[in-house]
Amino acid sequence: MAAAEQLTFPTYKTEQLAHFFRTEVLLEQEGKHFSKSDLHPAVKPETVQMLYMRTLQHVFRINPECLHMIPINLTEDIEIPAFHEAATAILRLYHRMRLFLPTCLVYDFNLSDLLSPKTKKTALILSGIMNYLHFRKPRVDFVREHDGKLRADKDRFQGLTRGVKDAERKLVILKTIPPEQQAEAKELKSALTEQHSTNAHTYKQVNAVKDSVAEWKSKRAERTQALTKLKVAVSTRYEDNAAIQSQILESPEELKLEMDKMKQTVKSIKAATVTSDEFVVELQSKAQILDHGDSEVQLICSLLQDLHTGLETGKQDVLEVDKRVSELERQQKAMKSLATEMDREKRSDAMKLDKLSKQRLRRKNMRETAECHIQSVMKKCDLYPEKQEEMDDYIRTINNEMQPLKAKIQIMVDTCSNGTRKAQDVYVRLSAALDRLHKSIEASQDEIHLTLQGQGKQGQPR
Template structure:
């Protein structure tokens, strides 16, 4: 006890701890410092040890007083008192080595000493603190393990769902395979036709631009000719007013002017024809633009479908990334699970060793119990022999009682007969006395 591996506490600290952590109800209220110092009370120490055993092993205090012996014992209260002390002593002897206390004796229960009792209580307090910390750590590890198992299950479910989605996105149903092939073929044909039509439209746009430039030039020339004609008409009018020409010259000029007008009319007709042709070409271009617009709408639809496929591919890539991430987390969880399993295996090995030790102790106890039971059986056999003798004596007594009863019956019958004879004799004597009295009276 001089070299302890645990701190020694004062009586006040021990009283406050055991009142709050171990004792309950009225026991906690009545437990004070005077129960430990200066001289510990055996009853208080015994109840304290019983409560500690109940806290650790759930062994109720009233179970210590149960007498595991055969029935019909002489003086059972003496056995009950000894059994309680011996039960507490044996269990404390088994428990205190875990608290680094190896010199527990019967005097520590029957006549406890202050210093020794405080040392034992300090060791138990230290063990209870250690037990509480270990239980908290075990509960935390169990909670983490359960959370890890829940995450693992959630991740496995997510992996299965992601694999199902990937299969759904990557595989084309057989009923839609033909439609997908037709759409792909139609898309390729449409792309080829649109490229050809784009080329034709570009060529037509170039030709239209050339015709527009030509028409603009012709219209400019026509406007210039109109301006020239109007200027010439003005000049002619002004010249007519100023100069009187000869009729021949006038005719020649008029013919020239007529020719010029004819040429201008012909050119105007040609330009109108060209304008009609250009209008027809513009109408064809508008029709082609409408067709191009339809093809453009089709291309937009195809582009939207391609965008949807791209989005699905992006979602597929994201799902694959999530799948890889979940696989990494799953590997980490598997590693943590392996570590926890190894820790559990170590704990199970320790528990197995402790169970083996407990089994050995139980076997020793059972051997001791069997020895005690053998002695009890011998006592029981002796008791049975005595019971047989008692039964024989009781049989003889019963026979004697039967004989006594029969004799009593005979005596009662004889007494009844004697009583009847006595009654008859008594009545006869009374009658005789009466007659004698009557005779005496007559004689007198």
């Protein structure tokens, strides 16, 4: 009761144990022949040994044949190892179970539990094994799942490391610029610097021309203002003349005075008109000069526009040059990849040609050997009828000899089976006799001990 109260697993019923071991532990044929009656009311030793052996095979992958093997270092000291095979199987099974059962929280296991098992003790041991197998199954699935994930992660890690190595190799290839492209890049850089210097010089010239055009425009505006002032003065003079004519008197003296004044004024006006005509001529010439300057300015503006368009086209050309340089680099990379692929294909073609040549030589050798073999076979076929008759005679003689041998083998098998049955009966009798002997020895020891105690009491003084 104290041992049962200390258990950390439940003791199952016989039906549950039989169903579990039939479905989970035993093989298909063994499960068909296994039933509840093998465990209750009387336990069969062969059944218990088979259950323990299949449990070890299920848990540790120990084949049943390994239990029947005697170690090599022991077979040298044993005269007839065949006599010890049955005992070694039981002892090795007992040793394995003593190592395995503590993991099932079963610590009391003896050799008698294999040779003469008891119902309650066997049910207790099988309940511990069943509890352990229930505990082990989800853990095994969990470990297998994690093992699969670990293998997948390892494969993924290897693929990623290969990808990283390939990427590093490609980066090294991309960073290394060939000498031809380096020379071309230097030439393009020098051409670009020269183009920028020429563009800066042309920009300076264009700015100077713009400044001169602005000065010419300011001068022309001043002169147009002077012309407008002169025109206003002439129009005021004409208005003054009209006002003076309207104010002319009829007296002769006044007329003379007015005429003199008018003559003087006419003379002054003529002189002024002459001067104004001269000034107008000068202005016309200056206007022509200004028109000529305007045409020159327009030409300069058109030249500036052409320069601007030329600069834009130069920028576009530079962009196109950059694009073509990048296209050249891309094409050179593609050419390199194509060259590597071509080298690879050439190597593969060379290897294929070598393989083809080797295969041709092999086929030629095989044809020659096949022809030789066919010739030899044809020669043998010619001799086949004679050999067939000889073989028929030989087979008849062997069959005649095999019949008494088969009869002897059958007799020996029957005698061996009878011997093993008798040996098992003798073994059971010997084990029962040994148990009785041990009990009688213990009883005799108790009697001797009691007699010795009685003699000691009689020998004491009263």
